[in-house]
């Protein structure tokens with residue numbers, strides 16, 4: 001699965017302060033717990049390290065960034081090239097003023113929601129229970145309960161594929177439903193969000209309400225990838241899947257959730273091929289039943305086939 005000769009890819013890496021691992025297991029970094037290895041996994045020490053890495057890698061080297069893998073299906077033969085995972089030095093959260101909060105791209109959404117509540121900043125409650133990072137949330141324009149990232153984002157910093165830092169405002173991004181509109185190949189490093197002042201107790205009560213609704217409607221303790229398919233305009237994906245008779249459908253150890261049928265579940269020993277195959281079978285049945293072609297929301301990365 002090498003993008004290049006294995007040694008030559010390692011040879012192309014500059015001296016980094018972060019960690020570098022060849023043939024690195026990725027499955028434990030994803031919610032589905034499936035998928036093959038990264039040809040090379042790099043965890044940069046900080047933004048300067050990330051810039052140095054990207055400056056040294058020519059455009060022919062595939063580079064993939066992952067968050068905490070809550071919207072990812074990594075295929076069984078893994079990901080060629082360099083996979084980047086940002087660690088705790090990218091996870092700082094700080095209050096800028098009484099309505100603005102800044103978060104590193106590896107900060108967990110739920111921690112940002114909690115920090116905002118603590119600071120009395122309302123408007124980020126929906127991030128409570130989105131199990132990803134801020135980087136993933138912006139890339140996916142994550143949203144829940146009638147709110148999404150595009151409504152509270154002010155600006156982002158990222159590193160370009162050729163290793164330059166850049167800042168863009170929300171207005172410079174073409175954010176749409178579950179699409180962050182980021183420039184191609186960039187890696188987010190931090191973002192600023194604006195809310196409005198409110199009583200922390202009221203913010204907390206809204207967050208508790210959101211979490212209670214999630215617990216009762218989503219398989220949040222399962223090995224899953226969140227919403228599998230985008231809602232087609234005017235429709236709910238789960239209703240189309242249910243109407244096509246796919247609730248509970250099984251392929252290998254992959255299953256369409258009984259609780260929320262736009263979620264796929266790894267019951268234990270599913271492969272990425274089982275999960276992707278099941279998703280394709282759902283698309284086929286929904287098309288046959290309703291004439292609507294579902295589009296994947298989950299990002300499928302890497303190469304399939306036997307490991």
Ligand SMILES: Cc1cc2nc3c(=O)[nH]c(=O)nc-3n(C[C@H](O)[C@H](O)[C@H](O)COP(=O)(O)OP(=O)(O)OC[C@H]3O[C@@H](n4cnc5c(N)ncnc54)[C@H](O)[C@@H]3O)c2cc1C
Nearest residue numbers: 067068069070071132133135136137139142143144188226
């Ligand atoms: C139980 C469950 C419930 C969920 N509920 C919701 C929900 O209510 N609303 C919702 O919108 N989503 C939901 N999701 C999906 C998922 O949590 C979000 O899409 C989340 O924003 C993904 O973040 P992540 O860190 O896991 O990103 P990953 O899944 O690791 O990656 C997703 C995408 O983001 C990109 N990315 C990640 N980090 C960066 C970065 N630093 N720079 C550039 N690109 C980056 C990746 O390349 C990839 O394309 C749910 C998932 C699960 C498992």
